[in-house]
Amino acid sequence: MRLGDERALAALYDRYAPSLLGLIQRIVRERADAESVLMATFLQAWRTAASFDAARGSLLSWLATIARSRAVDSARSGARRERREQLVTEQDAPIAEAEAPGSTDPLDGITQQERRTAIEAALTSLSAPQRTVIELAFFEGLTHVEIAERLAEPLGTIKTRIRQGLIKLRGLLAPLAQERVA
Numbered sequence: 001m002r003l004g005d006e007r008a009l010a011a012l013y014d015r016y017a018p019s020l021l022g023l024i025q026r027i028v029r030e031r032a033d034a035e036s037v038l039m040a041t042f043l044q045a046w047r048t049a050a051s052f053d054a055a056r057g058s059l060l061s062w063l064a065t066i067a068r069s070r071a072v073d074s075a076r077s078g079a080r081r082e083r084r085e086q087l088v089t090e091q092d093a094p095i096a097e098a099e100a101p102g103s104t105d106p107l108d109g110i111t112q113q114e115r116r117t118a119i120e121a122a123l124t125s126l127s128a129p130q131r132t133v134i135e136l137a138f139f140e141g142l143t144h145v146e147i148a149e150r151l152a153e154p155l156g157t158i159k160t161r162i163r164q165g166l167i168k169l170r171g172l173l174a175p176l177a178q179e180r181v182a
Contacts, residue, residue, distance in 0.1 A: 001049040009046055016060060017042075020067045027071035037074050041067040076143075122172040130165035133158055 001008040017038060024041070025034035044066050045052075052062050123131055136142045136150065144162070148155040 001046065002052075009042065012045070012059075012063075013042055016063055019060070020063060023064060024067050024071045027068065028075050033074060034071070037067065037070045040070050044070070118175075119173065122169050125172060126165050126168060130161045130168070133161045134165045134169075137162055 001012065020041060021034055021038050024037045025031060028034050028037060041063065045063060052059065056062075123134070126134065132151070133147055136147045137144070142150065144155060144158050147153075148158045151158070
C-alpha cells in the first residue's frame, strides 16, 4: 500500500472492514454513518500508509485507532448538529406559532419579543465566566472537557460555572415558565 498498490488496499479492506465496522457502529450507532466513517478510515490509511510502524503496534490496532478517532469525531459533530437543530427548533417554534396563519391574536408577537428580551437580560445578568461557558456549551455545542481545554480552566470549575449559571437562569426565567403554563 505504501507503494500505491490498490490491490493491497482492497486486501486490507476485505480482511479488516468487518471488524472495524462493528467498532465504528458501536460509537456512531447508525449503519449509514458507520459505513461513511469506515470509508474515511481506509482513505486515511491509504493516504498515511507511510506512517504505519509495525514496531509501535499491529496493523489492526493502527486501523482501529484511525477508525475510533474518526467515529468519535463523527459522533461529536452529529451530537452538536442535533443540539443546534433542537435549539433552533425550540427557539423558532413559539415564533412560528405566533406567525402562523391560524394565529389571530396580535399580542402573540409582542409576547414573544418580551420573552426574548427577558432571556437576553437573564443571560446578561450572569457573570462573564458563567455566560461564556453556557454559550460555549449550548450555542457552540462543546462538551465540558472541550470547554475546559479551550479556556484552559479545570474541568470542575467549568462544570460548577455551568451548573450555577443554569440555576440562576432557572430562577430568573421562572416567571416565563409560569406564563406559558397559564
